[in-house]
Amino acid sequence: MPGGANLTKFDPLRLNVGFLLNKDVGDSRNFDFEEPSLLISEDFLISDLRGSARLSRTGQGIYIEGHLQGKVDLECVRCLSEYSQALSAEINELFDYPPKKDSDPHLTISEDAILDLGPILRESFLLNLPIQPICRIDCMGLCPVCGELITEGHQSHPEEEIDPRLAVLKTLLS
Numbered sequence: 001m002p003g004g005a006n007l008t009k010f011d012p013l014r015l016n017v018g019f020l021l022n023k024d025v026g027d028s029r030n031f032d033f034e035e036p037s038l039l040i041s042e043d044f045l046i047s048d049l050r051g052s053a054r055l056s057r058t059g060q061g062i063y064i065e066g067h068l069q070g071k072v073d074l075e076c077v078r079c080l081s082e083y084s085q086a087l088s089a090e091i092n093e094l095f096d097y098p099p100k101k102d103s104d105p106h107l108t109i110s111e112d113a114i115l116d117l118g119p120i121l122r123e124s125f126l127l128n129l130p131i132q133p134i135c136r137i138d139c140m141g142l143c144p145v146c147g148e149l150i151t152e153g154h155q156s157h158p159e160e161e162i163d164p165r166l167a168v169l170k171t172l173l174s
């Protein structure tokens with residue numbers, strides 16, 4: 001797979017918490033994350049993922065408080081170019097152990113003591129995706145006449161310089 005050499009999948013987010021489940025209520029442990037590139041789910045690739053999470057043993061399972069950040073490739077709505085958007089995710093969740101009948105399946109620890117952060121992290125990143133992704137605050141987008149990126153050097157067009165394809169369309173319409 002080209003470019004996939006250092007691509008890891010899911011696994012760094014599947015934490016084995018068996019040791020913590022055996023500890024007393026109130027015990028905690030920090031986990032650090034640093035992944036150059038990680039598929040958070042089949043459809044979500046995040047790069048430069050870093051951050052940490054504190055996992056604490058409670059009577060109901062494990063409470064997790066985490067702050068992570070990463071980058072995702074998005075398309076700018078103005079200039080249509082791909083850019084890297086910084087995202088952050090806050091996690092404050094209780095994972096049930098042992099799972100109860102009405103437990104959220106994304107918030108339970110499996111029988112073999114695996115706490116999977118993936119689904120929660122994905123949700124948290126998605127919540128923070130911009131609705132209108134923009135590569136730069138001052139991105140001027142594409143010129144409707146020539147289709148070029150509008151930069152400081154871009155000259156406005158006199159009427160007659162209209163794209164010939166548009167001119168043809170104009171004639172057809174009139």
Ligand SMILES: [Zn+2]
Pocket residue numbers: 076077078079080081134135136139140141
């Ligand atoms: Zn842009």
Ligand SMILES: [Zn+2]
Pocket residue numbers: 143144145146147148154155157
């Ligand atoms: Zn132009």
